[in-house]
Amino acid sequence: MRRILIVLTALMLTACVDDTASYYADGGTGNHALTLHRAQKHFWSSASSVELIMQRLPECLRRIELTEMPADDVEIELLSGGDNVWTLRAGKEMWQVETQSCTQYPDVKGDGGELIGVFRVDGKKLVFEAAVLEPVGADAGAAAK
Template identity: 75%
Template sequence: MRTLLILLAPLTLAACVDDSASYYADGPVGNHALTIHRVQKHFWSKQSKVELIMQRLPDCLRRVELSEMPADEVAIELLSGGDNVWTLRAGDQMWQVETQTCTMYPDVKGDGGELMGVFRPDGDKFVYEAAVIETVPADK
């Protein structure tokens, strides 16, 4: 029986998701980041807990739970409203945070701002993909 449990243990852990992706507001070596962390506690569960870790050291470091979503469908857009105000959008759900004082607002104000990128699954990894900003040529 013990041998059977040892052989089955890797199978129970194989399908679980526990990963994260980060956006660095002040460059890859900075102290200002927004990280989305997704956790699927059991291999049989289709849902994952999604949380935001906001960091602007030394003044701000906070973890807040956002929602539960299907593990393979977590796609969250990141928008910047300026002045360290960030909006996260997943379908019809929206959250707004401010990293100056590490605050999560109860309601989203405005349109969220400029799209910075999206947190999403990429194969077996979770990644942050920056938005492509297209410039419009000036008329002559």
């Protein structure tokens, strides 16, 4: 009986998802970061809870529950509105936070700002992919040649 419980416990743990991906707003020191955490609560469920951990140390460290979505289909855009205002967007759902005072706004103001990157599942792991930003006139310069 004990062996069966050990095998079942191992099977239950292997199917669960629990990982994070981070965007470092300060260039990588870790003092100012936005981290997305994806966790599958039950091995039989395909849904995962997604939460944001925002930090700007030592003034701000906060965890905010965002939503539930399929564990293999997490894709959330990160936008910057400047002045430590960040918007996260998944389809029609949007959340806006500010890391200066460690606040989540009740309503999203504006369009969210400039796309910084996307949190998404790559293979089986949650990753952050930075947006490829082109200089403003890059297309105009190429067309003029």
